[in-house]
Amino acid sequence: MNTAAHATYKLEDSGRFVIENYNHSKPFSNFFPGVAGLWGIPMWVFYVNRGQGISSFGIEAKDKAILEFQPANKAYRLTSTQGFRTFLKVKSGNKEIYWEPFQENLLGTQFKKSQKMSIAPHDLTIEEVNKDLGLTVRVNYFTMPEEDFPALIRTVTVENTSRKSYSIEMLDGLPVIVPYGLTDGLNKNI
Numbered sequence: 001m002n003t004a005a006h007a008t009y010k011l012e013d014s015g016r017f018v019i020e021n022y023n024h025s026k027p028f029s030n031f032f033p034g035v036a037g038l039w040g041i042p043m044w045v046f047y048v049n050r051g052q053g054i055s056s057f058g059i060e061a062k063d064k065a066i067l068e069f070q071p072a073n074k075a076y077r078l079t080s081t082q083g084f085r086t087f088l089k090v091k092s093g094n095k096e097i098y099w100e101p102f103q104e105n106l107l108g109t110q111f112k113k114s115q116k117m118s119i120a121p122h123d124l125t126i127e128e129v130n131k132d133l134g135l136t137v138r139v140n141y142f143t144m145p146e147e148d149f150p151a152l153i154r155t156v157t158v159e160n161t162s163r164k165s166y167s168i169e170m171l172d173g174l175p176v177i178v179p180y181g182l183t184d185g186l187n188k189n190i
Contacts, residue, residue, distance in 0.1 A: 134162020
């Protein structure tokens with residue numbers, strides 16, 4: 001259960017575009033700029049305002065994907081399940097609670113929460129505040145400039161804003177990656 005089921009938009013003085021409750025906003029997609037190395041090694045990152053944001057990414061062209069390229073209409077539906085995911089087991093005393101941040105349509109425990117997506121030319125940050133648990137999860141994506149290889153950096157932070165003491169276990173990552181050398185055409189036949 002979200003405390004606010006509608007999205008709001010604002011442009012901050014720093015130039016960041018912020019979408020509150022981004023999973024409830026009209027869908028949109030964009031490419032995150034990514035060039036690395038002295039001579040400009042290309043990396044592409046496609047993101048949408050669903051799930052944990054990153055829909056697909058790879059190097060050079062869509063035939064060298066690390067996370068399979070999906071067109072926008074599919075990415076809106078699939079990013080929450082086929083993109084990055086985070087699972088938390090939160091223990092307080094004898095009580096265990098399972099929570100998957102940035103998901104909207106899961107059965108089971110529903111929390112009072114708010115979500116925010118913040119977009120800048122150099123990074124993308126998403127945040128979910130779980131008001132019931134007093135926990136905040138932040139994910140920040142950025143590319144690594146001035147290296148001789150392209151890379152997408154992803155950091156995940158869990159912050160306890162409550163007065164409770166928690167023991168937290170986390171499983172985080174991608175459910176599937178495309179093996180190197182597998183072209184987009186071959187991938188469709190699997």
